[in-house]
Amino acid sequence: MPWNEQYEPVIGLEVHAQLLTKSKAFCSCSTEFGREPNSNVCPVCLGMPGVLPVLNRNLVEFIIRMGLATNCAIAPHSIFARKNYFYPDLPKGYQISQYEEPICSNGWIEIELEDGTRKKIGITRIHMEEDAGKSIHDQDSDTLVDMNRCGVPLIEIVSEPDIRSPRESYLYMHKIRQTVTYLGICDGNMEEGSLRCDANVSVRKKGETKLGTKTEVKNMNSFRFVEKALEYEINRQIDLLESGEKIIQQTLLWDSNKGIAAPMRSKEEAHDYRYFPDPDLAPVFVDEKWIAGVKKTLPEFPTARRDRFVSEYKLPKYDADVLTAEKELADYFEGVVKNLVKKTDESFKLASNWTMTDVLRVLNEQHIVLRDFPLPPNHHAEMINLIVDGTISGKIAKDVFEEMLKSKDSPKSIVEKNGLMQVSDEGAIERVIDEILTNNKGQVEEYQSGKEQVFGFFVGQTMKAMKGKANPKVVNEVLRRLLEQMKK
Amino acid sequence: MSVTIQDVEKIAALARLEFTPEEKEKFTRQFNDILAYMEKLNQLDTSNVEPLSHVIELKNVLREDVVKPGLTQEQALQNAPAKDDKFFKVPKVIGEK
Numbered sequence: 384m385p386w387n388e389q390y391e392p393v394i395g396l397e398v399h400a401q402l403l404t405k406s407k408a409f410c411s412c413s414t415e416f417g418r419e420p421n422s423n424v425c426p427v428c429l430g431m432p433g434v435l436p437v438l439n440r441n442l443v444e445f446i447i448r449m450g451l452a453t454n455c456a457i458a459p460h461s462i463f464a465r466k467n468y469f470y471p472d473l474p475k476g477y478q479i480s481q482y483e484e485p486i487c488s489n490g491w492i493e494i495e496l497e498d499g500t501r502k503k504i505g506i507t508r509i510h511m512e513e514d515a516g517k518s519i520h521d522q523d524s525d526t527l528v529d530m531n532r533c534g535v536p537l538i539e540i541v542s543e544p545d546i547r548s549p550r551e552s553y554l555y556m557h558k559i560r561q562t563v564t565y566l567g568i569c570d571g572n573m574e575e576g577s578l579r580c581d582a583n584v585s586v587r588k589k590g591e592t593k594l595g596t597k598t599e600v601k602n603m604n605s606f607r608f609v610e611k612a613l614e615y616e617i618n619r620q621i622d623l624l625e626s627g628e629k630i631i632q633q634t635l636l637w638d639s640n641k642g643i644a645a646p647m648r649s650k651e652e653a654h655d656y657r658y659f660p661d662p663d664l665a666p667v668f669v670d671e672k673w674i675a676g677v678k679k680t681l682p683e684f685p686t687a688r689r690d691r692f693v694s695e696y697k698l699p700k701y702d703a704d705v706l707t708a709e710k711e712l713a714d715y716f717e718g719v720v721k722n723l724v725k726k727t728d729e730s731f732k733l734a735s736n737w738t739m740t741d742v743l744r745v746l747n748e749q750h751i752v753l754r755d756f757p758l759p760p761n762h763h764a765e766m767i768n769l770i771v772d773g774t775i776s777g778k779i780a781k782d783v784f785e786e787m788l789k790s791k792d793s794p795k796s797i798v799e800k801n802g803l804m805q806v807s808d809e810g811a812i813e814r815v816i817d818e819i820l821t822n823n824k825g826q827v828e829e830y831q832s833g834k835e836q837v838f839g840f841f842v843g844q845t846m847k848a849m850k851g852k853a854n855p856k857v858v859n860e861v862l863r864r865l866l867e868q869m870k871k
Numbered sequence: 872m873s874v875t876i877q878d879v880e881k882i883a884a885l886a887r888l889e890f891t892p893e894e895k896e897k898f899t900r901q902f903n904d905i906l907a908y909m910e911k912l913n914q915l916d917t918s919n920v921e922p923l924s925h926v927i928e929l930k931n932v933l934r935e936d937v938v939k940p941g942l943t944q945e946q947a948l949q950n951a952p953a954k955d956d957k958f959f960k961v962p963k964v965i966g967e968k
């Protein structure tokens with residue numbers, strides 16, 4: 384839904400990313416997902432009296448990676464703060480976070496708009512904090528609390544109010560997701576909550592330089608909802624202003640079932656967090672040597688990888704863009720390439736086509752992620768090897784591909800078991816064609832009288848008779864030769 | 872800057888504490904006494920002194936990212952005033968934090 388063109392939205396996003404450390408931020412409990420409730424816990428994350436938190440080295444390493452990838456300044460000195468509020472899933476009564484002196488600040492990332500232009504979005508700060516536990520309100524007359532997630536490390540990425548549309552917000556979120564997954568610091572799954580997004584939204588008349596009153600929109604737990612919720616909120620604010628009313632500064636929760644953002648019920652004091660430096664955690668000092676060490680662990684970034692795919696595998700830019708959009712897909716493609724017997728441009732392009740069309744199609748159809756894709760890269764490569772060396776046709780390969788997905792069998796054994804080898808033997812193909820031409824005298828006459836399209840009919844009949852296993856190139860050659868002979 | 876009885880009430884509400892009118896008055900007086908003492912410290916010129924967040928000069932107290940066993944589910948729930956076999960139970964709270 385487009386909005387009144389006289390207005391301009393101003394959006395800033397706060398993104399929380401759950402980090403892929405093995406243990407929690409301030410204690411040695413496992414961060415593993417899906418365990419029995421309240422089994423990944425210890426006195427530290429349960430907030431027992433007298434315990435002391437100790438910082439996980441990888442939390443610092445991971446956030447430095449993110450800071451470097453987003454062009455941030457890495458603070459040589461940074462401290463933790465307590466953010467105080469009461470909620471049952473926060474047993475200490477405060478969340479360990481950073482307030483003054485966050486570790487990363489003043490960065491930017493670039494998004495690519497639909498028309499191909501690039502836009503920089505400023506990153507105000509990125510800081511470390513811990514997650515809360517999980518409250519379940521709908522399974523019992525009481526609220527049930529599971530502390531397994533309590534203390535799992537998060538980073539919060541706060542953007543500048545540089546975003547001007549829901550579409551740009553969507554693109555920004557995608558860029559953040561691409562960055563954290565390439566860095567290997569977060570799995571990027573919005574639906575499962577490993578990546579969460581809150582937005583600060585205001586609108587103003589175009590040309591106005593002062594910011595309007597903002598609202599905060601929460602609970603947008605998918606990429607699509609980010610766009611929809613922001614469109615809703617922008618229109619709501621414009622409608623209010625147009626009817627002469629004022630925007631009230633408040634927090635709204637996106638309700639994806641109703642398609643509306645409704646004000647959250649809470650007291651004003653809830654936002655008085657009374658931050659103060661956490662005396663239990665020593666300050667973090669990051670020197671140049673540490674930063675240089677982390678720099679060495681940074682992976683190849685999407686743009687560089689895309690350019691390499693074009694130069695190394697001679698792929699079209701379009702293919703390279705699709706394949707490198709997600710790290711997992713690029714890794715998969717290179718896994719296939721590694722197992723190709725003939726490393727030629729032709730086989731690279733085949734691997735690209737199969738990955739872009741067939742692999743992505745199956746992921747979409749089955750609503751799965753690449754991690755759960757049943758066909759490993761080496762089997763995929765083996766299938767392409769069979770196409771390249773002429774053992775099977777591209778058409779038969781489609782059947783082999785489907786069969787591999789079902790049986791998880793290797794392509795070689797599927798081809799052997801089902802006798803799918805391509806027939807390239809001219810003699811065998813000639814015998815079949817001979818019979819078809821004899822049985823279809825009418826069509827032969829049509830062809831002789833100049834109806835060239837009938838050629839396709841003969842090819843079709845031959846393939847049908849040979850159950851799709853005939854080598855199409857040989858069929859074409861033989862057919863053309865026999866028809867020419869008959870002319871004479 | 873002096874503390875009013877409203878300030879005390881606000882801080883009490885944030886800490887989920889309830890006080891009698893007499894207590895509130897007493898705390899207002901005590902808060903003001905403490906702040907008056909702080910005012911004395913404010914007479915010192917600290918414009919060239921870095922704010923101090925920690926009194927002990929420790930830095931980078933880090934542990935490696937290694938999982939160690941914590942408590943079992945049974946131990947974790949042992950002292951909870953209300954629980955079922957898997958969860959802590961609290962009076963129903965609705966709405967977000």
